[in-house]
Amino acid sequence: MEVIQGSSHACFAIDDPSGVGEARRHVAALCRDLGFDEVRCGQAAIIINELGGNLCKHAGRGQLWIAARAGEAPELEILSVDSGPGISDLPRAMRDGFSTAGTPGNGLGAVQRLATDFDIHSEVGKGTVTLARLRPGARSGSAFRWGVVALPAPGETVCGDSWGLAFEGPRAALVVADGLGHGIHAAEASLAAVDLFAKQPFAGMKEALEESHVVLRMTRGAAVTRAQLDVETEELRMSGAGNVAIRVVSGIFNRSMLPQHGTVGVNMRRAEETRMQWPAHALVVCHSDGLQSRWPPEAIFGLIGHDPALAAAVLVRDFGRGRDDVTVLVVRRGD
Incomplete structure (x- = not known):
């Protein structure tokens, strides 16, 4: 892994x-x-x-x-x-x-x-x-291709968002965390969520979010979304709280997966899990609220076959709010 x-x-x-x-x-x-x-x-x-x-x-x-x-x-x-x-x-x-x-x-x-x-x-x-x-050699995780753009808020040297990925055969797991506010204390909260993810990236979705809620009580809290993708079952599972959203986009498919309300480490209802099918060729886009929530899916239709980092960059360039930390993580099946 x-x-x-x-x-x-x-x-x-x-x-x-x-x-x-x-x-x-x-x-x-x-x-x-x-x-x-x-x-x-x-x-x-x-x-x-x-x-x-x-x-x-x-x-x-x-x-x-x-x-x-x-x-x-x-x-x-x-x-x-x-x-x-x-x-x-x-x-x-x-x-x-x-x-x-x-x-x-x-x-x-x-x-x-x-x-x-x-x-x-x-x-x-x-x-x-x-x-x-x-890079000295090839990326591993050959069942998937991925790309990410993560930028700190204007005037900040540290990004309050953090992200993580894990690959194991036909499965992938991801997390994006957005610490409350900006700067070093926001980064401490989001990094705590990613550190926990790194220990058990394929843990049960609801249990992992509940554990994050306990761990992040020592921080100012964060919006956290975790997801797991499976190439063989073509399934996407998500659990999250706060303002980190997921959208699945292809030329003929556009569906959002919204996390529940709350802040991990501060106030959160009992964790829930959402599932959906993951169509072939679709991009899975997970982003913090530094990106406008209503970006048009056609903005990245022409980028589905490209390196996912280009889709992330175009979204940040054209639909970033410009006043907040922003992270856009894009994953698709490998070639």
Whole structure:
């Protein structure tokens, strides 16, 4: 069984080369912490330069969201996000030598070659989201693909949301916790919920939420939603309290699973469990209330076959409230 306790993304606004330099220095420190060798550190710097340069030259401004994930296969994730003009001919833009800014035109092609994982989505008039990950080996949990964006509230350096994932054969388990308020004390509450999840991610849903309620009494409390997915039975089970919601979306299916009212660790009714079928090709989107609750499902219809991190990034870019911690965790069946 693999258990992942997630980290949040650092956000760098890019509207001039100085922002690119700040992001590059941050990535260099993360690479050292992850134990990357000099070659991979150099690759990370090139990716930052290329993606950041594209934001300055083509989008005018945008953001780089950067996260490091330790573990057996340490991973650096870089998301480039903008609301610029978009790319009208993406296959052409990926070819070396193509440029609309008078440069050599090696940017996206170079990033694709250097990255362990690469994906991109662009819509004319809406903007572009690009994903690049660096990792020594392949991700495990091959029955599933997943992606997440977690950002602290503006002005905060610590995200009050926390998340976790676990994989065991055809089963996956997830948790998203939103600590009350912002900052370090909110993070302490949400991390307590994820630490408990990591010990027994496939425990009974109702019993696990009841235990979380007891443990989080020592904190300010949190909204917590746990879920379990099974590829073989095509079933999704959920239990939660607070404002962390789940929505299941495919091109022909859109259904929400809402947690019960209350705050784990403060006031909560007896835990309940909800079940539903999980259609083939559907994305399971679990998010805190830093994302608008009424986001349109068609916003991610075109991303169902992409890396789930792109769907998470588009939702945060277009429907994030912009004044709160936000976490969007997306899971789907593996290819």
